[in-house]
Amino acid sequence: MARAFAKISFTPDVQAVQTEMGSRRAYSAAELGDTEIAVLSQFEQSFIAERDSFYQASVSQTGWPYVQHRGGPVGFLKVLDEQTIGYADFSGNRQYISVGNLRGDDRVSLLLMDYPSRRRLKIWGRARVVNERREPDMLAKLELADFRAPVERGVVIHVEAFDWNCPKYITPRYNQRDVDSLLEHARQQKTAEVQHTQAALGNGALPLIITGIRQLTPRIRAYELRHVGGERLPNYRAGAHLRVPIALPDGRITSRAYSLTHAVDERDSYYQIAVLRQDDGEGGSSALQQGWQIGTRLNSDIPENYFPLHDDNRPALLIAGGIGITPINAMAETLAARGTDFQLHYTGRAPEDMAFIKDLQRQFPTQCQFYFSQGHTPTRLDISALLANAADNSVIYVCGPTRLIDSVRQTAHQLGIAEERVQFESFI
Ligand SMILES: Cc1cc2nc3c(=O)[nH]c(=O)nc-3n(C[C@H](O)[C@H](O)[C@H](O)COP(=O)(O)OP(=O)(O)OC[C@H]3O[C@@H](n4cnc5c(N)ncnc54)[C@H](O)[C@@H]3O)c2cc1C
Structure with a gap:
């Protein structure tokens, strides 16, 4: 993607400044070869689908850039295919500057921000305005089922280049939805703190303590477990699982099996499991995710293996x-x-x-x-x-x-x- 971006952005003046500032050599490699076709991978597509706003610059007849903030419900900027994105244009202050600019020059530059994760994506493309009369099907694709704002037109952008930027100087910022979810997490942590002043869960042979938690996906959390006394844990072969105790909300203790997710680390002794929260099950996985916190102690069984990896050299x-x-x-x-x-x-x-x-x-x-x-x-x-x-x-x-x-x-x-x-x- 670097070539398409470089061809658009590294103008002679930009190159001159790069030369003066000593970064030209590093960037010139990006311009070699034919311009690539910009294809949005699953990563860009997911990132775009998660946004609830972006900034769009268009070019006015006076030659001035015009930057506009566009907001809507999450996913209002839609990926139509690997090279096309688009959005429904809701009626606003009726200045029509961006739409007017697109009549004379179809080039736009978009900046998409993910402040909490400090990620940003720049997109360059050529935009066209879609109206209900001429392209009702396309407009229907851009509309949002549950969003009531009146749609005046659609804007469809053919992507010509994109570039991910480094997170430096992006201050993490959180919207109301992020704050609500963080508060909910803090509330759960508080409940869990009360729970783990209580005795260790379960009565298996292996005394473990949770020393790390990572949210891998919205529903999967990884837990790192170590021996309470810092001792080396029993070795296992890939394919093994650990049966761990879980306190259910009604106070009963149950157990569930979770596969050990990593190869044995000879230098550091820990287990890691990753638990998917099943919302339609008996509640073991959701009770685990709610109750287990850093510092939670449990007595688990030693790992068992019904799915062992062969140990010869067959592929x-x-x-x-x-x-x-x-x-x-x-x-x-x-x-x-x-x-x-x-x-x-x-x-x-x-x-x-x-x-x-x-x-x-x-x-x-x-x-x-x-x-x-x-x-x-x-x-x-x-x-x-x-x-x-x-x-x-x-x-x-x-x-x-x-x-x-x-x-x-x-x-x-x-x-x-x-x-x-x-x-x-x-x-x-
Ligand atoms: C060896 C082993 C390794 C495992 N490793 C992992 C792992 O690494 N990560 C992980 O998240 N989970 C793993 N599991 C699954 C885990 O043990 C739990 O079953 C899971 O967390 C769900 O528990 P639950 O109490 O929330 O739901 P459960 O009540 O156990 O239900 C889980 C799901 O299975 C369905 N289900 C339950 N019983 C049946 C049945 N008889 N027939 C059809 N569907 C049924 C339910 O509808 C639900 O969708 C492993 C299980 C085994 C046996």
């Missing part, structure tokens, strides 16, 4: 669906550390719902493939092609929804792949 084909990534992530890390060939195919709804996706992309860029069932360009895992092309001696591991596991097992059976080469784990 592995790893297939994960949704939260089924947890044991598969530990397997990928273990195989990489050992130098054993593997491929990982990870399918989920959308990148923002998929745990470990960024770490996997960073650690194993050539071994991982991702598939998204939602979004503008859904991608599907072709199980038949995958298994048909797998090496004859590879071991296949699958973890995720029942239908994914069943489909891999049935396809393997049809292709004559021996049963012992297909290992699976269901979380149900």
Whole structure:
């Protein structure tokens, strides 16, 4: 993307200043080669879909730039396809400066901000105005079902370039929705503090304390657990899980199994699990997320393993669906550390719902493939092609929804792949 951005922005005057300031050499590489076509990946598409405002600059006939703030409900700036975005134009103060500017010059520059996470995306494109009479279908696509403001027209922008900026100097700011969610979190933490002045949960053999919590996705939280006394924890093989005690809201103690998400770290002894909050279950996962805080103590069982990774050098084909990534992530890390060939195919709804996706992309860029069932360009895992092309001696591991596991097992059976080469784990 850097080339398209550089071609638009690094004018001779800009280049001259870069030369004077000593940054020209670093930036000139971005201009080499043909201009790239700007294609919004799932990351840009998700970022755009989460915004409730942006700034838009247009070019006026006087040559002056005109910057306008545009706001609406979350997602009002829509991704129409990988190269097109658009929004419905609600009636405002009736100055019509941006719309008027677009008559003479269709170029716009957008700045999209995510203040709490300190991220910003710049987009350059060519905009056209859409009206109900000529393009009713397009306008219908841009309208928002639950938003009552009168729509006067639509603006459709063909994206020509985009660029992510560094977070430096972005002050985190929070809107009412963010503040409400942070307050709710603080309230839950307070309740939990009261809870963990009480005795350790459960009566398993392993005394653990929670030493870290990370929100991986809106519904998945990762927990780091260490020995209460700082002792080394029992080792495990990738594929293992930990059965942990959970206090239910009615005071009963129950337990649930959670896969250990990382390869054993020889230098540092800790366990990590990642828990998806299931809103339609018996409440174990939501009670865990509500009750477990840093400092919570529990007596868990020692790890067990019904899904062990082979320990010879046969290549592995790893297939994960949704939260089924947890044991598969530990397997990928273990195989990489050992130098054993593997491929990982990870399918989920959308990148923002998929745990470990960024770490996997960073650690194993050539071994991982991702598939998204939602979004503008859904991608599907072709199980038949995958298994048909797998090496004859590879071991296949699958973890995720029942239908994914069943489909891999049935396809393997049809292709004559021996049963012992297909290992699976269901979380149900
Ligand atoms: C070995 C193992 C490893 C696991 N690892 C993880 C992990 O890493 N991360 C994680 O988040 N979870 C993991 N789980 C699942 C976890 O143990 C809990 O089941 C999960 O957190 C949900 O608990 P719950 O009490 O909230 O809901 P539950 O009442 O347990 O229900 C969970 C979901 O399953 C459905 N369900 C329950 N029973 C059945 C059934 N018999 N047939 C069909 N559907 C059913 C429910 O409708 C609901 O959607 C693992 C389970 C096992 C057995």
